[in-house]
């Protein structure tokens with residue numbers, strides 16, 4: 001037992017972003033007698049640790065942990081979801097949803113290390129993120145108390161939070177007016193609020209963070225070759241890359257071509273519809289390429305079964321059930337299907353679009369001798385007649 005657990009303990013570990021909400025959370029918790037330890041997950045978002053450190057300290061935190069979780073995020077969360085082909089409501093590549101259970105996992109880990117009895121987060125009561133973080137925490141350590149200050153506190157607007165920070169000497173940059181609520185990581189950017197709350201209003205230019213407007217791209221199309229090993233992308237244009245470099249390069253390339261912008265109205269877990277704008281250039285390109293390779297190497301029954309499951313997988317991720325037995329069992333199934341998913345997919349990328357132009361694999365199920373209509377054809381045409389007779393037998397009227 002850690003020593004700190006024995007004394008009367010009121011230590012809490014807060015998932016800290018360095019922004020306005022979570023900075024207010026620090027002070028708010030401290031005012032209620034908590035000893036606040038901040039935890040910052042580095043999932044590849046733009047991150048200014050020095051500013052965050054200053055803010056956390058000024059707000060009254062005793063410590064700030066910053067942990068680089070990028071590799072784990074990619075290998076244990078992003079790749080399994082890509083391999084499953086899971087896309088929520090047919091459009092969302094789940095960047096935010098995938099980050100939350102990982103944050104939850106480390107909140108628990110830091111809480112154990114620090115001997116804390118509670119964890120906290122800055123999510124609102126209307127969103128999915130509170131569910132994802134809290135479910136992860138409860139599945140990993142149900143004894144930890146969970147505090148969600150934003151669901152409880154008295155502030156009704158951003159201005160009131162800014163005033164609270166001023167009052168308590170927490171340095172907050174209010175020079176640029178915040179128009180959107182943005183969540184960002186390696187796998188994509190999620191943008192909501194402001195004018196986007198009108199589902200008929202076209203997203204203004206300033207809503208987009210990492211992609212160019214396709215209408216303004218002045219580049220001729222380019223080609224990219226992506227190599228997969230067992231369903232995981234491992235090389236770009238013949239160059240072996242780490243997952244992180246590969247995703248970053250595709251985000252950059254796709255972003256320059258205005259690829260991977262998504263505008264949707266989605267169903268939140270809490271029952272409301274919300275308008276969301278996403279940017280996921282790498283995700284968009286990799287899903288397309290991965291699926292194409294599967295179509296070359298998987299038999300039709302496996303493909304069909306896997307496709308049916310993909311929706312359910314996406315739903316589990318979106319609903320915060322990453323650590324559920326069902327999600328883990330589905331991943332085990334998916335991994336078996338990926339044994340053959342090795343090979344190269346060639347894509348052509350232009351302003352706002354990506355096209356598959358070629359695919360090859362040592363495990364290909366494509367047989368030219370069967371598919372061909374020229375003299376190399378080895379397909380037994382005479383067998384077709386009998387096959388059709390029996391196939392249709394049950395339905396003959």
Ligand code: ARG
Pocket residue numbers: 094096097128129181182183190191192276
């Ligand atoms: N609607 C998306 C989801 O539930 C994105 C949430 C983004 N959060 C944010 N603070 N902007 O996964």
